[in-house]
Each structure stands twice: as C-alpha cells, then as structure tokens.
Amino acid sequence: MRLILHIWRQRERNARGRMERYEARDLNPDMSMLEALDVLNEQLILASEDPVAFEHDCREGICGSCGFVINGRAHGPLAKTTVCQLTLRHFKDGQELYLEPWRARAFPVLRDLIVDRSPVDRIIAAGGYISVRAGSAPDGNAIPVRKEDAERAMDAAACIGCGACIAACPNASASLFTGAKITHLGLLPQGQPERQTRAMRMVVQMNLEGFGQCTNIGECEAVCPKGIRLEVIARMNRDFLRARWTGSGQP
C-alpha cells in the first residue's frame, strides 16, 4: 500500500512553515498512521533528509501525546480514535492525505507536527485538583459515592489532554478540556469544598492563556478520542456562574 502525504514542515517556532509532498511506499493496511510516518522517516533519514517530527509515546491511545490534523479533521476520520490507533485500513491505496499540526493561537508550533500544549497544564495548575495532603485522607469507604456519580465522573475523567478539542474548535476554545476536569471533580463528594473556586480559577486561567470562547458548535465533542460529552461545558458554566454569584475564587 502507498499514500501521498502532504505534511506541514516547520523548523522551529519562529520559522516559516510549508506543506511538503511525500510518497510513502511499502505500507501495510494493519499499520497505524504513526507507523506509516515511521516508515516514511526511515526513508527520509537514509536519503539524508530531516525526518518528520511528531509527538507520540504510548501508542495505545491513552497518553495523549500524539495528535495532528488529517484532511482537516483532528485525529483523522475515525471516531473516538487517536492517530496512534488509526490503522491504514481506513484509507485507500494511493490516497492523498494532508497532515497538519494542531492550530490554535495558544498552541505555537515547535517543529513540524509538534505544538506547545503547556497552557493546558497551567489550566490544571490553576485549580484542577482536590487539595489533600498525602497522609491526611480518611478511609476510602468513609464517604460513599453513588455509583452513577462515580461512573459519570469517570466518563469526564477519561480525558487524555491531547488537545484535539481545541484544534477542532473554530474559536480554539479549551472549554471541553476544562469542563471535563471541572465535571470529574465536581461530581464527587470529595470535590465539593473547592467546587466553585476551582471553576472560577480554571476558567480565568483558560481565558488568560488566549483560548477562545465556547459558542456551542460541538466540533470538540465530535473529534474527542475519548467521547467526552458537551454537557461538561454546561456544568462548567453553571459552576462558574455560581462562583461569580458567590464571589468564590475571584482573582
């Protein structure tokens, strides 16, 4: 199998980038998209060209390292699938694909398909946690948690922080990502004391980082490899408004 890959090449943050055309040969339908890039890179290295830089680590769809846009869609055409798990059997022999990095003002390109996603770490640092010192916890069964709440919290906690939601949003909003963490912690009894402060601080940080506003388009939900639902944004807005009302966590 072979693919024509048009790939965004950019040497460093401040360099000008451009699309380059490559022909990747000797591919196999069972390969993942990243393995196809491995094959291409081996060809490039032997031809003394710079291999395509892309981020990846676990290659099991859980670490959130990988991700780029394929033919205009974050993580490619297959629903709930990161590029490391996207096999070539979903493409046609000889198909042309356009590979671009996540595009968002808050995510500058560092090289080729690699972007700087540190703003989302700072959103978590602003309040995406429950403040509990090691050693100070009560017995695990001291506070019962309704099964439905635990399940819904888990649905939201499944976010892998890949950034696809932000790349897909026309406003480059980080609302799905931020809402997922606010929802995960806000659904659990342990998360209640800081619930409003958390929402306020995380939303303020999200705005400071230069992410856009949510206008309920829903592209984020459509590309999320973990199926995070739009309703997490509604919960974020509700907790944020309540925090404004009560003055919790105001900067």
Add this chain to the structure above:
Amino acid sequence: MQLDARIPSGPIEKAWDKCRFEMKLVNPANKRKHEIIVVGSGLAGGSGAATLAELGYHVKCFCFQDSPRRAHSIAAQGGINAAKNYQNDGDSIYRLFYDTVKGGDFRAREANVYRLAQISVNIIDQCVAQGVPFAREYGGMLANRSFGGAQVSRTFYARGQTGQQLLLGAYQALERQVDAGRVRMFPRTEMLDLVVIDGRARGIVTRDLVSGAIECHTADAVVLGTGGYGNVYYLSTNAKGSNCTAIWRAYRRGAAFANPCFTQIHPTCIPVSGHYQSKLTLMSESLRNDGRIWVPLNKGDKRPANEIPENERDYYLERRYPSFGNLVPRDVASRNTKAVCDDGRGVGEHGLGVYLDFSDAIRRLGIEKIRERYGNLFEMYQRITDEDPYRVPMRIYPAIHYTMGGLWVDYQLMSTIPGLFVVGEANFSDHGANRLGASALMQGLSDGYFIIPYTIGDYLASDRLEKVDPGDAAFTAAREDVARRTRALLEAKGTRTVDSFHRELGKLVWDYCGMSRNAAGLTQAIGKIRELRAEYWRNVKVNGAGEEINQSLEKAGRVADFFELAELMCTDALSRNESCGAHFREEYQTPDGEALRDDENFSFVAAWEYTGECQAPKLHQELLAFEHVHPSQRSYK
C-alpha cells in the same frame, strides 16, 4: 562497594514504624532551604515530587514528555492492590505480603514487601480523597476484582484505565504544588548524566529537547523515578520513549544495578502482526478473570476457533493448574503459552498466539456485563486487529511488559550512591523475580507518597551538605561528557538508522534473554551484542544538529545505553544458574517443566558494580533471609 540494606531489626510488623521513629527530622523552617531533584513524573516520581513539595522542600521535577501527565504509568490498565479486606474474603496485610513474596519466587526482600503491604491501604485512602473515580458498588462502596496470582479480591480499579486515573491524581497534586511555587517543572528535558561530588549525588546534567541546550542542575538529593527498561527488547508494551538512560548513567557513576535479568513477560498481549510493528499492546490481565485460554488439541489445526469442538480444545492452564486455572501468575502463564506454541499448536497467521475466549462468560453473564467490565479493552482490541472479540476469541501472545530489576536500593530506597534515591519500577526492591498483577501501581505510589518523603528527610538531617555550584569541576566534566557523546552520535554519519540497530538488538535480547534462556545462547548473545554495539558507534546515521528538536538524536542516545544494559542483562542471566520467576534457565527445570530454584546457592540479590568501559562488572551479593514466608516450590496446581 558495601551493600547494607539497613533493614530495621525486630519484628517485621513493627519495622517501618521503628524505622520512621528513628529517622531524624528536618525542621520545617529548614525544609525550604533544601532543593531536591526528581527525575520522572510517573506514579512514583510524580507522587514523590508532589509530596516532598507539600512538606516544604523545593523540588525540581524533570520529564522528557511535554507534560508530566504523559508518563507511562498512564497506560496501566487493570488495577491496584490493597489489603483492605473490604470483600471480607480473608485478605490481610500478611496475606498480601505472603502472596507478593511467593509470587516473586522468593527473590524479594521480606521487610520491603511487608512495608508495601502495610502502606497499600493508605494509598487507596489517599487516591479516593484526591477524586480518583474508582469503580463502586451500588451501595456506594468501593468495588474490587481479583487478579492473577491471588485468590482474594483485593484489586481496586477504574474501568480499564486505573493507571491513568491514579496518575492524573498524582499529576494534579503535582500541578497544585507547581501553582504554589514549590515545584519547578522541566518538561521536554531529559537527564543525561548524574553528578557525584565527594561520593554524594549532587545534581544532574540534562538536555533541553527543544533548544538542545545541555544544562547542569544542582540539588541536595536526587530521586530517580524513571521507570523500567523493557524497551531494550525494542518490541514491548512500554511507551516508545521509555528508556534506561537515567538509571544507566547512574550505574556508570557508581550505583549498583540489581537483578537486571529479571524481566517480566506479560501473557496477554496482542500478537505481532508484521515487521513494521513499532510496539506491542497489552490486554489487561483482568481479562483472565472471565476469559478462558486455549489452543487446539492437535498440531496444525487451522480451522476457525468456532469450528473446533470443545473436546478438541486444550485449556492448558486449567488443565495443568486446576486450583488457579487461568489466574496463574504471569511468568507461569507466559511460559506455558510459549510451550504450546513451540509445540506447533499456536494460532493465527504466524502460529505465535493462543485464544482468550469469552464465549462462556458471555453465556453466563450476558454481553452487557462483559461490556461493562471490559468494554474499552474489547474496543481497543478490535481497533487494532479488526476482529470482534464479542464474536471470535481474542488472540494473545506474551510480550515484555515490566522489569523487576533496577538500581539497587536499601530499605530507605537509597542507592549505593548516598543522596541518590530510586523509586518505582526504576528500583529493584519489591517484586523479586516476578511481579504480580496490580502491584506496580501499588509500589510506585507507596514509594512516592509514603516512603521517600520520610527517608529523604532522614538523609538530609543526618549530614551537613556542602554547597555546590553548577560551575564546579564535576559538573563541567559531566557536561563535557554528555556533549562529547552527543557529538559522536551526530558525527558517525553512517548508513544505518537508529531504529534498525534497535530492532536488531531487541531481537537478540528476546531470542537469547527472553522467556527462556540457556548458557550457550547467553554466551553467544554477549558476543553478538558487543559486535553490534561496535558497529553502532561507527555506522549509525543521525541527521540534523544538536541544537534543535532532534528526535533521532534522542533515540540514538537511549539505544546506546540499551546496548550496554543488554550485555549486563545477559551477564546476570548467565551467572544465575537456577530458574526463578521470570528467569527461566532451560538447564534448571523440574521434570514437568516448572522453574527449579536453587535456594542454597542463589537466594541473593545480584547487585552489579560498574568497573569501567568494557570491563567486566563486579558482582555483589545481598543475601536474602526468609523468616516469615518459607521458600517452597511455588505451586499453583
């Protein structure tokens, strides 16, 4: 080199209490005067960094990924053990201790394992309080499941993403400290050397993976939580970036490396499908709770699974181990799978696979129950193989998954270099020759949340440390070493890629130092590894420069260290003339093919000391005493 495990005297139940009481404390006002480096941000490193910062220390935490949340702990699926006995099924701290020592085939240190079992209960409390969404029963209480190598239900889990949820808990605790200004995070920064001054670990040399800058960082203590070295096999279930460089550099600076040949082959992975394959995917061991493993009874039976009648199937684990059945420990399951495949009864295109069949469980429990328990794993399987495990049995084959060996540490988790602490998979301490399922997460968090925060304090309070400066001679020399190695890799300008060498090395190690080993093979492997390593430095091709993002260069440095480690693994495997746990030497087996230990001669930890470039390493033995769990042949029959 002198090995002193510093195991507290007296009854084992009181050892950790006694040890904590005898530790010197650092005055709260003095804690902020100490700087501690933590390398790695996984369960052990991340939780350690967060907890040390909570206590008031200044922490610098390094990871090579773009964010601490990406550490490979995130990929752990099945669960975490704790002796809570919430199921009222007879579990206890003593039983978890017993199972772990036995599961490790009597090559772990009893006192460490006992402490691990004690701390296991605190870990669950801590994680629940952090908001880890563990599975719950309808009444709101925590749910449990059973796992390989145990007959009680003591495993806590969050669907098939337990590692992810525990790591996010530690990551969030870490980010909270970043926000508080007590942790400085250095993502995209790789440790390339350890700096030892006056015999103590005083800092590290790193490469900034974006700018390529080589930098020095000083500290009063250094903690390595850099994970295991399974990627020495090239194909493994580890993340692509997982590597041995940090621990290997520490070894070369004087930290003993213990039991390098104890590498765990996980029985349930998706089989290799082609030469292009870049990594292997694990299917959680929890699948063995409901899935039944079998192969056709007759060699060369190529019929599809559903056309093979019940009486022509061999459920070989249930047949050989009636009491544990499909839940035998990993080493036993893997070895038996290899045996049936070597016998020509493997399934799939290459015959390197066995069935993991859920049809009975689906009949018994209904498809919905199975979907609830394993839905995400089934999806993952289908995505990779294009086969639907609800309808046809999964095909699985063993793959390298975890490394029990690692840097030698004493009871306080300090290596043979004072001031260098090693936590999680990077150390050797708790799993002996074989790790039980759901024990890695437990050990990582135990080391990070509950052990080093105390033991580092004891170290810092015990001695006055002189001030060091990044301009000191030792730092400059280490920095130049790193720069020289980097240049050598870039200037070789050979004809082969890093990956092509890594694949060849991995195949050598898998063939000769994998699921089964023998003296002739190991001797041969050492020669071949040396030849390949020599070729590597002559003929590797790394394009680009050192002062930019250069992923080939990153890989090249890691593979260079894997070559040296591979040789030490084979040396260790060759010198251990017995079979134990995951280390199976073909010369030493019982008449029915089980591992045959030699407690008289090999009941020790093999700690290897580096003696110089291309010199034979020196073996030190830490003798193991078993006062509570008496060594017996492990029987899962």
